Amino acid sequence: MGATGIEYATKTWNVTSGCSKVSAGCRSCWAEEYSRRMGWPWKVTLHPERLDEPLKWRKPEVVSVAFMGDLWHEDVPNEFRMKVMVAAACNPLHTFLFLTKRAKDMRDFFQGSVCPATWWPAENIYLGVSVEDQATADERIPLLLATPAAHRWVSAEPLLGPVYLLAYTPAFRSINLLPGIDWLVVGGESGPRHRSCDPAWIADIVAQCDAAGVPCYVKQASHRYPGRQGDIADALWARKAVPW
Numbered sequence: 001m002g003a004t005g006i007e008y009a010t011k012t013w014n015v016t017s018g019c020s021k022v023s024a025g026c027r028s029c030w031a032e033e034y035s036r037r038m039g040w041p042w043k044v045t046l047h048p049e050r051l052d053e054p055l056k057w058r059k060p061e062v063v064s065v066a067f068m069g070d071l072w073h074e075d076v077p078n079e080f081r082m083k084v085m086v087a088a089a090c091n092p093l094h095t096f097l098f099l100t101k102r103a104k105d106m107r108d109f110f111q112g113s114v115c116p117a118t119w120w121p122a123e124n125i126y127l128g129v130s131v132e133d134q135a136t137a138d139e140r141i142p143l144l145l146a147t148p149a150a151h152r153w154v155s156a157e158p159l160l161g162p163v164y165l166l167a168y169t170p171a172f173r174s175i176n177l178l179p180g181i182d183w184l185v186v187g188g189e190s191g192p193r194h195r196s197c198d199p200a201w202i203a204d205i206v207a208q209c210d211a212a213g214v215p216c217y218v219k220q221a222s223h224r225y226p227g228r229q230g231d232i233a234d235a236l237w238a239r240k241a242v243p244w
Helices: 030-038 076-090 103-110 134-145 199-212
Strands: 009-013 016-018 062-065 093-098 125-130 151-157 183-187 215-219
Touching: 016 103, 062 151, 093 103, 093 151, 093 215, 103 125, 103 134, 134 151, 183 199, 199 215
Parallel strands: 009 062, 062 093, 093 125, 125 151, 151 183, 183 215
Antiparallel strands: none
């Protein structure tokens, strides 16, 4: 796949495409709208012919996986997920970012017998969940923390309400010593039907990350077009922290 418009990634690796809505954050899914404009089907589709693409990249890349879908959609079989994970783990030159709203399915995959412990967790793979408000954070982040992984991250985008995260970060973890979050991305919604994001919500998440020592990447405000629109202070726009 080619370069990506995602600020913190250099490549997309669309081993699957197509998805279905699971929560309010999916309402104005840009990937669905883009696919329909291009005349592409939005049903879940596997692309096994793309599994070897990372082998062709000669310099280190930060790779967004299944950018146009969700690898943990119920229509993606575990056998194919395993092939994707093996392909990523066997390419340590690159950093792979996995993201899902289906946190339970991802946890079950790695906790079960499908993924062997002989080579997992892989140091070049980040497993993440997408959250949009407190309810989805409360549901998905504990499931992420229960997922075996070398690195975990959270994407709070599109942010639709304030989110309290301190209970999940390493400096504030509970007595059972659950592993914490290694990285957080936050941003508002873009597009013609974008919902507003209060800059105070973003600023509060940044402050929480600072208190816990978690790198935080501020991606964008809420506006029709992505990028530097909306009312976010310059200091927050300069925040582009990544853990690698």
